[in-house]
Amino acid sequence: MGRLSGTMGASECQVLLRKKRGGGRKSLKCVGGEGGKWFKECLDMQIGEGDFFKFWDHCWVGGKKLSERFPRLYRLCKNQDGFISNMGEWLGEVWEWKLEWNRELRERERAQADELLSSIKEINLHAGMKDCWRWKHTPNGLFSVNSAYKAFRQARSENGTNCEQMDFKKLWKAPAPHKMKTTAWRILKGRMATCDNLIRRNILAANSNSDCILCKSQLEDLNHLFFSCQITCDLWKEILSWIGIQTAMQRTAKENFLAFSNLGDKVDFHFMACVWICVVWCIWKARNDCIFSQASWNISKVVTEIKTRTWSWTQVYKQMPQSLDLKSWMIKPKVIE
Template sequence: MENLEFQLGEGESTSFWNHHWTGSLTLADQFPRLFRLSNNPGGSIKSMGTWNDGVWEWNLEWRRILLDREKDQVSALLSSINNFKLVKGKPDGWKWKLLPDGCFTVKSAYKAICDGVCAPQQKNHALSVIWNAPATHNAKVTAWRMMCGRMATIDNLLKRQVPIPNSEIVCKLCYLEDEDTEHLFFSCQKSTEIWYVILSWLGVQSALPSSKTAHFLAFINLGRKKDVRFLSGAWICVVWCIWKQRNRCIFDQGSWIKEKIVAEIKSRLWGWQKTFQMGSLPSDFRSWFEAVSLVD
């Protein structure tokens, strides 16, 4: 329930006394004596007042004339509910806090579950491996920002209240789904093709998760322990090249050519493995370009 948030509308479907609309306790629990004295103990919020020139006014009715100490409790009750604003004509409902539009999706729930399984120790471990990976500084910063949810992807821009037309929220690689971090890098059919080609190049077969932390940890453990250093650099390189090509498609009217992107990834990794001494890998470029098998 931590990702759900109740949003009060006009109060028609919410019980004034018996629902948790003001906090962790119901008003019946907070003010039991007034609850017993109420003339409408099962009534909705909407039934407890009226609209007067567009302004909501509470009109609580009691079974008898209240004593002075009971009137003090009424004052405390009104003080506790006056900050809650009803919205005329809007139904009560729940907001899914993980998405900007507040609407629940199975995809976002699955992502939350995956992130919950991996966080926080595994996420911290992933960030540490990324920061110490054999890759250029800019590429590591890109991967680190993506892992921390700080990339300027459409979903993150919407969370920051950046106005984006509905026509611009679609993924510019596949044009099939709205762009968010996990989709762009790990589940978009275009980026997924890149990952499968790279897996084949490495001589391994594996189904990778779509959650960023789980994806990274699964990828760097595809080989042996001695391969983790190289694989962390390879993962960063793929993420970086996908991001660069995404930006070319948006800002430079570039086109997505799988073979060209894969070649860029392999070429950059060739330079990185020479610079950062990634281990015993093919020494000539032709052999490197054809295959880097992690399997003996």
């Protein structure tokens, strides 16, 4: 979904929030605690007629539910489950609040009721306009993927440690051999023996040939080798095509793993994570073969190895689907719908 066609209606927003909460966007959970919280904080309520938002149970005024701010009044209210529009009436073009109680209010309760009325009088209802949500990060209030991505990146940078821990937890839970997960973990930590790292540690001389062995046109550093080199970018495209997904790939290890492993729904995470681990492991293995065994890069061979390895893991790890034979798996894994 690139952009909603109009300002989000309240019911549309609830569906979207449920998808964020229960779907594969686990990365949202590392920003702000529980799933969906970050997304909610990007939204503003716009009150129209008050025919969708609940008077007591939505945070429509003062940043907190009225049932929590005024618990005693909530217990005394006749209509605890009512909408905003149920708590008053239009007198011509003027809205007048009319709250009804189960008994006459006592002195302290009347003081609380005055405070409540003072709070809600700041909100103007609009006849003929539906309640809706507005997206905070665009001038027109319309949701867009671009604005959401920028807001999410900013939130991640403010909570970088928690996100990093979440990335690593996902990695170690993936259904793949331990030695391959260890290699992937070293990639996420930037601890691979790429040419730039070897020069930095004085293992290679500064004037030694440090070009990428695959494209032979740029310095071999970790992000270039695995995610920016044209040769490995073509490999990622082949794998995405095999899975049946089209997306732009991130150019740093952590962002790439986070984006790739969350491309599917919740049930697809194990598959996506193990594919990512297998791809980076096979890239590293092929790179070493080119350097130490004078082999040539063969994309067809690497793609075949990735497909056969991931299929073999389906026979070992219970988290992975086991319904396809190898021939069908090589054509399309049919994991993500």
